[in-house]
Amino acid sequence: xxSIRRVMRLLDTxxxxxxxxxxxxxxxxxxxxxxxxxxxxxxxRNHVLKNLSLHISAGANIGIxxxxxxxxxxxxxxxxxxxxxxxxxxxxxxxxxxxxxLIDLRRCIGWVSQDVFLFHGTVAENIVYGNFDASHDxxxxxxxxxxxxxxxxxxxxGYDCWRTRSKTFRRTTTxxxxxxxxxxxxxxxxxx
Ligand SMILES: Nc1ncnc2c1ncn2[C@@H]1O[C@H](COP(=O)(O)OP(=O)(O)OP(=O)(O)O)[C@@H](O)[C@H]1O
Ligand SMILES: [Mg+2]
Numbered sequence: 243x244x245s246i247r248r249v250m251r252l253l254d255t256x257x258x259x260x261x262x263x264x265x266x267x268x269x270x271x272x273x274x275x276x277x278x279x280x281x282x283x284x285x286x287r288n289h290v291l292k293n294l295s296l297h298i299s300a301g302a303n304i305g306i307x308x309x310x311x312x313x314x315x316x317x318x319x320x321x322x323x324x325x326x327x328x329x330x331x332x333x334x335x336x337x338x339x340x341x342x343x344l345i346d347l348r349r350c351i352g353w354v355s356q357d358v359f360l361f362h363g364t365v366a367e368n369i370v371y372g373n374f375d376a377s378h379d380x381x382x383x384x385x386x387x388x389x390x391x392x393x394x395x396x397x398x399x400g401y402d403c404w405r406t407r408s409k410t411f412r413r414t415t416t417x418x419x420x421x422x423x424x425x426x427x428x429x430x431x432x433x434x
Contacts, residue, residue: 259323259324259326259344261343261344261345262338262339262340262341262342262343262344263341263343264337264341264342264343265342265343265346266334266335266337266342266343266346266347266350267346268346268349268350270335271334271335271350272300272301272335273300273301273334273335273350274297274298274299274300274333274334274335274336275296275297275298275321275332275333275334276296276297276298276331276332276333276334276336277294277295277296277297277317277330277331277332278295278330278331278332278333279293279294279295279329279330279331280293280294280295280320280327280329280330280331280332281293281294281327281328281329281330282316282320282325282327282328283328284325290313290316291313291316291317291320291327293330294330295330300335315355315356318353320332321334321339321351322347322348322351322353323339323340323344323347323348326340334347334350363404364399364401364402364403364404365394365397365400365401365402365403366378366381366401366402369381369384369385369401378401381401382401385401
């Protein structure tokens with residue numbers, strides 16, 4: 243009962259991040275990312291990013307390296323608008339992300355978190371969550387893209403195998419699920 247109350251409270255929580263109105267159809271995304279002089283602090287904390295500018299060309303593969311706590315994960319969360327910057331601008335394909343429809347923004351970014359989570363279900367169900375229209379062929383296609391298909395078919399029940407505790411499995415399936423949800427336009431891997 244206490245858990246249900248907590249879930250209901252969560253469902254009733256107002257959404258603090260307002261959506262913009264500018265559409266960004268997945269097929270139209272090029273993937274250019276620009277950070278213009280951004281500053282950010284978590285609530286009631288000191289700044290973790292100050293006056294940061296960065297330009298990532300469309301189609302570039304980049305890695306961001308830094309010490310623990312240097313805000314690598316925070317950068318990705320700001321790109322997805324899990325938090326709002328206090329100053330500056332983040333642009334995707336030249337459009338301020340605050341102007342974009344939130345659903346479109348989040349659909350065009352695939353994020354594999356460093357803290358991955360698997361739902362209580364099969365490999366296929368863990369790949370497909372977030373896109374219930376995906377067919378079995380879509381799931382296999384995404385698994386092949388993530389180079390996990392070979393490993394999955396060797397599991398006792400293949401795609402119908404219940405989740406395992408293997409670290410590789412966890413990371414790989416989460417990566418795949420993001421690919422499945424977001425096609426191949428843009429992916430963001432946060433392993434640190
Ligand atoms: N939800 C939060 N509330 C308050 N402070 C936070 C929150 N999340 C992260 N921080 C703080 O923000 C700073 C940046 O954290 P972040 O997780 O982005 O670093 P990181 O570079 O990804 O580190 P790691 O290499 O350990 O993954 C740290 O000082 C961290 O303690
Ligand atoms: Mg991190």
